[in-house]
Amino acid sequence: MRVELILNGRGATLDARTDEMLLEALRREGLLSVRETCAIGVCGACTVLLDGEPVSACLTLAAQAAGHEVTTVEGLAESDPVLRAFDEAHAFQCGWCTPGFVLTVKAMQPGDEIREALGGNLCRCGCYVKIEEAVRRCGS
């Protein structure tokens, strides 16, 4: 099926099977920052923004994105304050989970409790101390 959507700010069409997850369809588009990790929606590594809300691309059917706006980190400008905060705070080691964290933080609202907001993202390298620092930098 053809899925028409706004992908990283531009109109796009994904060619996807009806049973296919958004994760596979985005990777086929070359958006390789979206990474299959747990495949059951608990680790947050494949987080993308669907109309600004963080969702797990491994649990979202490609078809569900039809007519909606999808954002991956490839769609963020280098000047993006969240990207800059992660870079400056050294809030990553291997970098695999970083795009998912960045997008989760993009969707945070003022006053959100940091650890609660990050509850759906796992970092096995254990960079949480510096990730929290990056989030605080964004807030200030």
Place this chain on the structure above:
Amino acid sequence: MDPRVTGEQRYSVDAARPGMLHAAFVRSPHAHARVLSVGASAVPAGCVVLTPADVADLGPYGCQVKDQGVLADPARHVGDVVAAVAAPTRAAARAAARLVEVEYEELPAVFDPLEAVARGAPLVHEHAAASAGDAVSIGVRPIARTNVCHRFRIRHGDVGEGFAQADVVVEEVFRTPGAAHAPMEPHAALAEWEDGRLTLWSGTQTPFNTRADLAGLFGIAEEQIRVVAPPMGGSFGAKTFVRLEALVAALARKAGKPVKAVLDRAEEFVTLNRHPAVVRVRIGARRDGTLVAKEVDCWVDTGAYADCGPGVATKMGYAGVGPYRIPHVRVDALAIYTNLPSNGAFRGYGAMQSVWASERTMDVLAAELGISPLELRRMNLLHDGDVFATGEVMHDVHFEDCLRAAADAVGYEADPRGKGLCVLLKGMQTPSRAAISVERTPVGYIVRSASCEMGQGVRRSLKLMGAELLGCEPGQVEVPDPDTDSSPYDTRTTSSRSTYMMGRALREAVRDLERDGERGLGEVRNEGGLDPDTGQGIASTHWHQGAAAAQVAVDRETGRLTVEHLHAAVYAGRVVNRPGAELQNEGSMLMGLGTALFEEIEFADGQVANANLSDYNLPAAGDMPRLTHELIEREGAEVHGLGETALPPVPPAIGNALASLGVHVTELPITAERVLEALDR
């Protein structure tokens, strides 16, 4: 901006070649079973099926014991690969793999290392031969017609005489479970043959060891194999030695096309895990607290294939002695086959398992003696010039500084209730060899080495050290991915050795460049090793030294243990990459916290019962206690490896903190159930 932040970083899962096929594996549902037949008649055309006949000409492989075939027969654990399929898409390959018909004859199986060494236990391997080369730096000592693939001994002094001098003797047995490395990036490898030459793109910590093992397997010269190692999305020891490389190379050989494999999360749990272990410690002291004798017995479950289990058992054995002066020491460590998935290198490399036992026992002894656990440790710690149980004279020793710093961070001396300590000695790969090259370019320098990036920051450390030595900006130093065709030889990226060893080699390379003008090559070796029969020799030319302190509270109604504060003090010598060093400490401590409180692979008749990240919990941001740490530096000191040191001391520090409240838990993880059981005793 760093490509890891912008999402531009590419890993081995992203590797692609024109016309490549995707692999899927047919895995045994039985823990131990002969493979009677493999039928591929139902598999659709366009798929390539790898069956036992296709690998009959391929020799066995294994980094320390050659005990593994490309396809398993018999299957020795649930999930062992008995056939493989390549197809144009991953989905098609997985669908085809389900259509391969395998007929099995079940065999008796064993899942516990103590049962596996009991008389009459089923044998996991009838025959196996020790490997040669750089992946095995100790003499492997199997015990014939048993499941023991290696036994390591330390014989230092006379323990009989030592215990006769002791006023107090305590003996304790501790257990640690299997655990998952759970790197966020799964294992992935891509193989391509061209004119008899094999190229592999694989996220691996061991490109040269992998090349050597595959050369033996395919019966070709090492130079006929090229291993390219893209950065890994985490590894922690999981991506060491041959994992998927033999399978994708054999599939690609049959298909005549490039073949790539990417594991799913459940497969990760049957690929390589941490060694479950049972460790018994007996220790004797004089009334004044002077240690006089110690015995350590380790039963180390290496699973269905030895992998580096002999090395892990060796390190577990000598790390269990601890950083103490003890005149009489006996250690016996057995690496034991069982019908569980293979266990291998895991951040800490066996140290955590025996340090959990030995440092918990120190607090039991302290209580018996009526001496503070801090004081008991302090008075027995090794100092420069002291002789360790291996007979080597210790140098560059800072255990007391680490212990003192950890104790002070939690106010241990003022009030030790609810607080616990642990001090750690961990070796670095000895012997080993590290080489590196530097080339001048019009805009800067290219530094080539086989030190693999897995998030630990080795690329950045090499850039920073290179810039300092070459007098340029870090941005002018290019560090390409390891490639066995162009990177000089390195033993492997393990045991927190790269910054120390490659840093020294880089200094040589820069000196050589100054002489040559265009290109410089530097190489350093560290010599040593232990006699596996006596444990005498040089265990390590470079000691990782650290300590941890924990402060906990326990709810006696529910058994809930709360870690309120965790502190690690690690000897760093001189820090090269400060944020990277801090991240290594923080990450090690968090992995130690998971190990202490909840990480455990659960098995039911050899089947992993929690093979996903919902049932197998990893520490999340919300699990963090107050987490503090320090990097102890000294003017003019050598650089010290930092990748693992802060992990092994965390579980014993937490266990000792809990024990100070009268709750003696001997098995990890310290779940609420185990706390309640201990309260009932």
